[in-house]
Amino acid sequence: MTGRxxxxxxxxxxxxxxxxxxxxxxxxxxxxxxxxxxRAKISQPYVFRFFSTKEALLQEALLVSWTRILDAxxxxxxxxxxxxxxxxxxxxxxxxxxxxxxxVLLQMQAQTIKEDSIKKVMQQGFxxxxxxxxxxxxxAGLEKPEERTLLxxxxxMLCNISMALSLPELMNE
Numbered sequence: 466m467t468g469r470x471x472x473x474x475x476x477x478x479x480x481x482x483x484x485x486x487x488x489x490x491x492x493x494x495x496x497x498x499x500x501x502x503x504r505a506k507i508s509q510p511y512v513f514r515f516f517s518t519k520e521a522l523l524q525e526a527l528l529v530s531w532t533r534i535l536d537a538x539x540x541x542x543x544x545x546x547x548x549x550x551x552x553x554x555x556x557x558x559x560x561x562x563x564x565x566x567x568x569v570l571l572q573m574q575a576q577t578i579k580e581d582s583i584k585k586v587m588q589q590g591f592x593x594x595x596x597x598x599x600x601x602x603x604x605a606g607l608e609k610p611e612e613r614t615l616l617x618x619x620x621x622m623l624c625n626i627s628m629a630l631s632l633p634e635l636m637n638e
Contacts, residue, residue, distance in 0.1 A: 476515070479505045480505045480511075480515055488523060489571045498513070524583065526568075527586045528586060530571060534594060535594065541553045541557045547604070554598065555617075572587070572625075591618075594618070598614045
């Protein structure tokens with residue numbers, strides 16, 4: 466019985482990973498839990514053992530993506546000197562975009578979903594990232610930290626669009 470909780474956690478993680486990929490590839494509204502189950506190589510009823518609705522599954526997938534960003538930024542902030550903080554945060558986000566493209570695409574889609582629970586997850590994620598970056602910029606003594614935070618977030622959104630549309634020239638300076 467000791468292996469069961471780990472197996473359960475792994476299956477839950479497998480379902481979330483499958484959902485991220487399916488939702489990002491074909492869109493949340495077109496995707497079905499049957500497609501998520503097939504991607505996770507489990508039965509559809511097993512998905513509902515962990516998530517009562519497709520919306521609950523999306524919420525969890527989004528939380529995973531926001532946690533990844535927050536954890537990466539936290540690691541940068543804890544290990545980087547003030548003079549390199551902005552550059553290292555950018556590098557961390559680029560690494561996420563390259564390694565977890567479907568999570569970024571999922572977040573982009575979720576910005577257009579009107580369900581209150583999804584909007585709440587997205588609002589909370591953006592606000593946490595904004596506050597973390599602002600606090601880091603203030604602590605680093607950067608000039609106009611609020612403005613730099615706004616520009617940092619804006620450039621991140623432009624990076625997302627550039628990646629999603631395969632238009633790297635959007636990022637040319």
